[in-house]
Amino acid sequence: MTAIVALARTQSKVFLREPLAVFFGLVFPALILVVIGLVFPGATEPNADLGGRSLVEIYAPVSIVLGLATVALSLLPTTLGGDREKGILRRLSTTPVHPRTLVAAHLVVQLVVVSLATVAAILIGMLAFGVPFPESPGWFLVSYTLGAVALLSVGLLIGAVVPTAASGQAVGMLLYLPLLFFAGVYIPLQVMPESVRTVSSYTPSGAAVQALSASWAGEVPQTSSLLVLAAYGLVFGLLAIWAFRWD
Amino acid sequence: MPVIEVDGLTKSYDDKTVVDDMSFSVEEGEIFAILGPNGAGKTTTVESIAGLRTPDSGRIEVFGFDPLVDRAEVRSRLGVQLQESRFQDRVKVREVVETFASFYREPLDVATLLERLGLGDKADTRYSRLSGGQQQRVSIAVALVGRPQAVILDELTTGLDPQARRESWGLVEELRDSGVTVVLVTHFMEEAERLADRLALIDEGRLVALDTPRGLVDSIGLEQRLRFTTTATIEDTWLTALSDVSGVTRSGDEIVVAGNERMLFSVVSLLADHEIAPDWLQVDQTTLDDAFVAITGRQLESAEEIS
Numbered sequence: 001m002t003a004i005v006a007l008a009r010t011q012s013k014v015f016l017r018e019p020l021a022v023f024f025g026l027v028f029p030a031l032i033l034v035v036i037g038l039v040f041p042g043a044t045e046p047n048a049d050l051g052g053r054s055l056v057e058i059y060a061p062v063s064i065v066l067g068l069a070t071v072a073l074s075l076l077p078t079t080l081g082g083d084r085e086k087g088i089l090r091r092l093s094t095t096p097v098h099p100r101t102l103v104a105a106h107l108v109v110q111l112v113v114v115s116l117a118t119v120a121a122i123l124i125g126m127l128a129f130g131v132p133f134p135e136s137p138g139w140f141l142v143s144y145t146l147g148a149v150a151l152l153s154v155g156l157l158i159g160a161v162v163p164t165a166a167s168g169q170a171v172g173m174l175l176y177l178p179l180l181f182f183a184g185v186y187i188p189l190q191v192m193p194e195s196v197r198t199v200s201s202y203t204p205s206g207a208a209v210q211a212l213s214a215s216w217a218g219e220v221p222q223t224s225s226l227l228v229l230a231a232y233g234l235v236f237g238l239l240a241i242w243a244f245r246w247d
Numbered sequence: 248m249p250v251i252e253v254d255g256l257t258k259s260y261d262d263k264t265v266v267d268d269m270s271f272s273v274e275e276g277e278i279f280a281i282l283g284p285n286g287a288g289k290t291t292t293v294e295s296i297a298g299l300r301t302p303d304s305g306r307i308e309v310f311g312f313d314p315l316v317d318r319a320e321v322r323s324r325l326g327v328q329l330q331e332s333r334f335q336d337r338v339k340v341r342e343v344v345e346t347f348a349s350f351y352r353e354p355l356d357v358a359t360l361l362e363r364l365g366l367g368d369k370a371d372t373r374y375s376r377l378s379g380g381q382q383q384r385v386s387i388a389v390a391l392v393g394r395p396q397a398v399i400l401d402e403l404t405t406g407l408d409p410q411a412r413r414e415s416w417g418l419v420e421e422l423r424d425s426g427v428t429v430v431l432v433t434h435f436m437e438e439a440e441r442l443a444d445r446l447a448l449i450d451e452g453r454l455v456a457l458d459t460p461r462g463l464v465d466s467i468g469l470e471q472r473l474r475f476t477t478t479a480t481i482e483d484t485w486l487t488a489l490s491d492v493s494g495v496t497r498s499g500d501e502i503v504v505a506g507n508e509r510m511l512f513s514v515v516s517l518l519a520d521h522e523i524a525p526d527w528l529q530v531d532q533t534t535l536d537d538a539f540v541a542i543t544g545r546q547l548e549s550a551e552e553i554s
Contacts, residue, residue, distance in 0.1 A: 002349070003349055003350050005349075006345070006346045006349035007346060009346075010338060010342045010343075010345075010346045013338075013339075013342065014335055014337045014338050017337040017373075018337060082335065083335075086332070086333040086334060086335065087329055087331055087332035087333060088332070088333075088334060088335070090299065090329060090332065091327075091329055091332045091389070093298075093299055094297050094298075094299065094322060094325075094326075094327035094329065095322055095347065095350045095351075095393070096319050096322045096323050096350050096351065096393075097350040247299065
């Protein structure tokens with residue numbers, strides 16, 4: 001068994017033993033959709049204020065970005081900070097396997113986790129609230145992949161430098177809460193002022209919601225959204241690789 | 248050929264020289280202890296050997312390879328147990344060791360290794376639920392699973408209770424007996440005295456002595472001391488007349504006799520001739536700690552560490 005397979009296998013077991021991580025990583029996006037669908041009156045009805053879409057339809061891509069942000073900005077920096085704090089990265093440096101293999105294993109596991117959460121949210125939307133399957137599946141996949149890369153790169157940069165799990169969590173939260181705002185988690189983007197929406201379109205979470213919403217509705221996402229996501233992925237990814245502290 | 252060769256190793260951080268022109272070699276099959284107070288540069292030395300630190304100057308060879316250049320060669324032959332290294336709370340013992348086993352070409356059988364380290368019944372226990380001694384043994388298992396020809400054990404027993412410490416000592420001796428060369432880093436004099444075939448005494452980044460524990464103690468030529476009390480009357484001159492005795496002092500009821508290694512026998516014979524039986528008698532052993540004080544003028548273990 002190669003090292004990365006062994007590491008990914010062990011890390012997925014460790015993930016499944018962490019109830020909070022399982023809840024926020026796997027269940028949270030679908031649960032948010034359920035809550036919105038059940039709590040708000042008329043959440044499944046088309047709404048003129050929301051451009052003719054239902055509230056659940058608006059929140060479906062938002063919940064997916066919420067899942068991405070939770071894994072990328074909470075789980076990933078906390079995990080990497082913990083590995084550094086416990087000396088696991090240093091320990092790996094003394095073996096024939098470079099500690100970057102463990103980082104890669106974390107990324108693989110967490111990408112699988114958040115993708116399962118995404119599939120769960122799509123299925124709940126379809127089965128419970130009449131949200132259609134994404135109408136441009138190809139563009140949806142592109143948007144999702146770029147969104148995941150962008151947010152995970154931001155989280156990776158935090159995880160690259162924080163000395164402990166607690167500091168990873170703290171720094172992650174500092175970005176998490178505003179990024180949720182710009183994703184339209186607290187109030188939908190559609191009812192935000194134009195200026196806030198412009199700022200939102202330059203954040204990784206806001207750009208991801210825009211790209212996912214467009215492809216869900218069968219449109220081609222704006223090139224600017226995809227470029228913003230790609231830029232975040234490239235810049236933060238390279239910064240993370242450059243800044244990564246292995247001990 | 249020595250297993251590890253360190254020649255003129257020097258390393259500074261922020262203008263502070265942590266390791267200063269250190270040279271020694273570790274021979275195959277021995278337990279080589281690196282002993283010194285905290286902050287003496289022990290960890291920096293072994294981390295340089297393990298290829299985790301880049302020396303400012305000097306040459307290091309492990310099995311003839313440069314740890315910074317031939318990384319794979321060194322890492323596949325050298326097992327390292329780092330100071331203060333832990334694992335994730337929710338990972339199970341077997342999972343940790345099996346994961347590390349997958350990094351090596353011919354790893355040891357994990358179940359057998361855990362059994363040998365007394366962790367057989369803990370294989371499915373989460374790391375956070377182990378005692379300190381058990382966690383330390385997991386760390387040793389990880390250092391050994393790749394079938395290394397040499398291992399570095401850094402502060403193996405720090406933080407362990409006396410029982411767990413003695414068990415760990417047994418493990419180290421078993422390792423050596425199975426042919427693995429052991430580099431043992433410690434600030435416990437007793438540990439080095441008990442385990443080391445040879446030891447390097449380090450102070451303020453410098454190698455101050457390199458010898459067997461016995462040789463080191465003998466080399467400083469400290470006198471033996473015999474203390475005893477008795478209700479019978481003894482004249483100091485009886486004792487000072489003995490050629491093996493170099494001095495006699497009294498503190499309260501206690502008579503303290505200093506002399507060479509034959510002094511004890513001479514004094515006991517003298518007492519027997521006078522039909523005097525001591526009420527209480529003690530011989531002060533010269534220890535590595537005494538040797539360290541004699542060489543550096545300072546205590547090896549601070550009062551804080553002993554408590």
